[in-house]
Amino acid sequence: MSTPDAVAVLDMDGVLLTLPLDTDGLRAAAELELRGAGMTRQLRPFMQPLEASLLELATRAPERADALRARIWGLIDAEERRAAELARPIPGARAMLDRLQSAMPVALYTNNDEQAARRALTVVGVDPTRFFAVQARTQPRSLKPSPTPLQTILDAAGPGVRRLYFVGDHPWDMQSAVQAQRSLRQVGRADVTVIGVALLRSRWSAEILGREGASFVARDHAEVADWVLADRARGDASSA
Numbered sequence: 572m573s574t575p576d577a578v579a580v581l582d583m584d585g586v587l588l589t590l591p592l593d594t595d596g597l598r599a600a601a602e603l604e605l606r607g608a609g610m611t612r613q614l615r616p617f618m619q620p621l622e623a624s625l626l627e628l629a630t631r632a633p634e635r636a637d638a639l640r641a642r643i644w645g646l647i648d649a650e651e652r653r654a655a656e657l658a659r660p661i662p663g664a665r666a667m668l669d670r671l672q673s674a675m676p677v678a679l680y681t682n683n684d685e686q687a688a689r690r691a692l693t694v695v696g697v698d699p700t701r702f703f704a705v706q707a708r709t710q711p712r713s714l715k716p717s718p719t720p721l722q723t724i725l726d727a728a729g730p731g732v733r734r735l736y737f738v739g740d741h742p743w744d745m746q747s748a749v750q751a752q753r754s755l756r757q758v759g760r761a762d763v764t765v766i767g768v769a770l771l772r773s774r775w776s777a778e779i780l781g782r783e784g785a786s787f788v789a790r791d792h793a794e795v796a797d798w799v800l801a802d803r804a805r806g807d808a809s810s811a
């Protein structure tokens with residue numbers, strides 16, 4: 572597997588494990604902090620509008636924005652560290668990971684802080700070193716649906732990769748795949764196909780996930796592995 576032609580990238584929360592994150596509490600705290608800086612904002616979804624608000628504030632009051640950014644992201648980091656200790660496994664996730672990894676290298680792409688993500692994986696018994704690359708929230712500007720982390724993973728995988736499967740449970744995951752495909756084309760790498768594979772959870776419908784770019788919507792983890800392995804095999808057959 573030293574020169575892979577396909578890689579799988581997994582989202583963490585909702586795909587490999589669940590985190591009891593108090594997102595509503597974080598949202599309320601962040602909205603309060605922004606209101607203190609004269610900005611009334613509804614942070615729903617959470618991280619992208621938060622980041623946009625902080626960037627907007629930075630154009631008016633850079634020092635204030637820096638302090639506010641540090642405070643709010645500090646709250647988020649702390650909540651993620653707390654939730655990581657309480658991470659719960661998802662039935663079927665481990666078997667899916669094992670099957671995917673028997674066929675291709677697997678990486679992780681999460682919006683969570685890297686340390687918290689590694690801790691959460693360890694808590695549910697998944698060794699983080701199983702992933703050949705971990706793209707986490709090292710900087711807020713590369714949050715999903717930024718295409719950059721998937722491109723970084725692709726670079727780490729080596730030049731032979733022709734298919735990248737990104738398995739996620741959120742519309743942003745699917746948008747990340749679409750955007751990564753678009754930016755690869757722009758840099759002349761149309762030889763790589765980025766494929767969004769959605770895992771259907773309770774929150775988003777198959778229709779929405781499909782509209783946001785999922786090539787396949789799986790009802791469970793076994794279906795994810797079935798589909799990815801079959802698609803990979805079809806690719807092998809057509810290029811033989």
Ligand SMILES: [Mg+2]
Binds near residue numbers: 582586
């Ligand atoms: Mg998720």
